[in-house]
Amino acid sequence: ILSRFHLVVGEIRKRREGHSTLEITDEYDVQDLLRVLLKTNFGDIRPEEETPSYAGASGRIDILLKQEKIGIEVKMMRETLNDKTLGEQLIKAIVRYKQHPDCEFLYCFVYDPKMMLDNPIAIKKDLTKIHDGLPVKVFIVP
Secondary structure (H helix, E strand, O other), X not given: OOOOHHXXXXXXXXXXXXXXXXXXXXXXXXXHHHXXXXXXXXXXXXXXXXXXXXXOEOOEEEEEEOXXXXXXXXXXXXXOOOHHHHHHHXXXXXXXXXXXXXXXXXXXXXXXXXXXXXXXXXXXHHHOEXXXXXXXXXXXXX
16 A cells, blocks of 8 residues: 555546546645555554653654554655654654554655655665564655
């Protein structure tokens, strides 16, 4: 589902004349479409699930597949987000997700339709591993 996300976005744009379409313009749009796609295979999908407090702050899991114990952190590249900032945000998310009792595996999904990342391979290689017991896999699409 994650690896084919960009193909789905392309298909959504191919609407009949006079029919509006869903535009993917920000991270919330990505989350919404991803939840719809996940519903084709999963039942209990929880958006914006609270994480336990860690170092005085709590956060939210973008998408939690509760029964499968899978968390999904969603990012969409934009002008104000660069490789370094993205990496820092994903590292913070990994720490938060590790604290959640229903997250035993984490997917970090980065939608980069304009291919803004300078070195997506490095981000994937650096972060796709087991972080203190939490397996993490990074997808950067397209």
